[in-house]
Structure formats: structure tokens, C-alpha cells
Amino acid sequence: MNIGNRVRQLRRAKNMKIAELAEAIGVDAANISRLETGKQKQFTEQTLSRLADCLGVDIAELFTSDSKGNTVCKHSDMRKDSANVKDLFRIEILDVSASAG
Incomplete structure (x- = not known):
């Protein structure tokens, strides 16, 4: 899904x-x-930030339809109890392509 469709x-x-x-x-x-x-593809970072804020999402979520459901690891041998969990954090992954001409 492209940014226009997502917006x-x-x-x-x-x-x-x-x-x-x-x-x-x-x-x-x-x-x-x-x-x-899809006719306009150039927006400033400030405009994208305001757009994301207004729509209630992170900027990264403007570029993907799978907002917080991006799964990096589906299965883990780690026990479910929180004693084994030290530090967890979310890593945003963007798939970006650019034209050379």
C-alpha cells in the first residue's frame, strides 16, 4: 500500500x-x-508529522497498512513470565524505494 492509499x-x-x-x-x-x-509525492517532514498527528498515527504508519502488527518474531522459546524479560522495545522498519532519475 502506498502513502496516498494509506492516508x-x-x-x-x-x-x-x-x-x-x-x-x-x-x-x-x-x-x-x-x-x-499519487500525483504528489513530495511533502516536508513537518507536513508528514502534522498529517500523522492529525490522523492519530506515527509517521512510519503512514507508509504501511500494518500499523502495530509488524511481527518480527512469531515464535519464541522465552517463557511467558516477565522475570525472563529484560528489555523490550519496538523497532520501526520502513521499506523505502527511490528513483534515480
Whole structure:
């Protein structure tokens, strides 16, 4: 899923119109429309941050449809009791591709 489709999915889940989202993050509604249709692919980090905040997700979740369900290890021999758990933390994994021309 690309970022445009993901933004559309998240926006619709919040019952927001394009104009409402655009106003909330301080951009033109046409920019959101172009993002959702894949015609605009360049947004600043600040805009992406405001977009993620408004949609209630982390920036990384704009790029994947599997928000917090990214599974790195499905099975583990570690016992379920918390005494064996020392430090656990989430690692964000992004799959990024870029054009050379």
C-alpha cells in the first residue's frame, strides 16, 4: 500500500473530508487530493508529522497498512513470565524505494 492509499484509508476511518484534513494540517485541499491519488509525492517532514498527528498515527504508519502488527518474531522459546524479560522495545522498519532519475 502506498502513502496516498494509506492516508485515504486513515482519513476515511476518522470520517474526515479532504478539506477538513487539509485545514487541520495547514495545506491546500488539492495537495491532499494529489497525495491520495499519487500525483504528489513530495511533502516536508513537518507536513508528514502534522498529517500523522492529525490522523492519530506515527509517521512510519503512514507508509504501511500494518500499523502495530509488524511481527518480527512469531515464535519464541522465552517463557511467558516477565522475570525472563529484560528489555523490550519496538523497532520501526520502513521499506523505502527511490528513483534515480
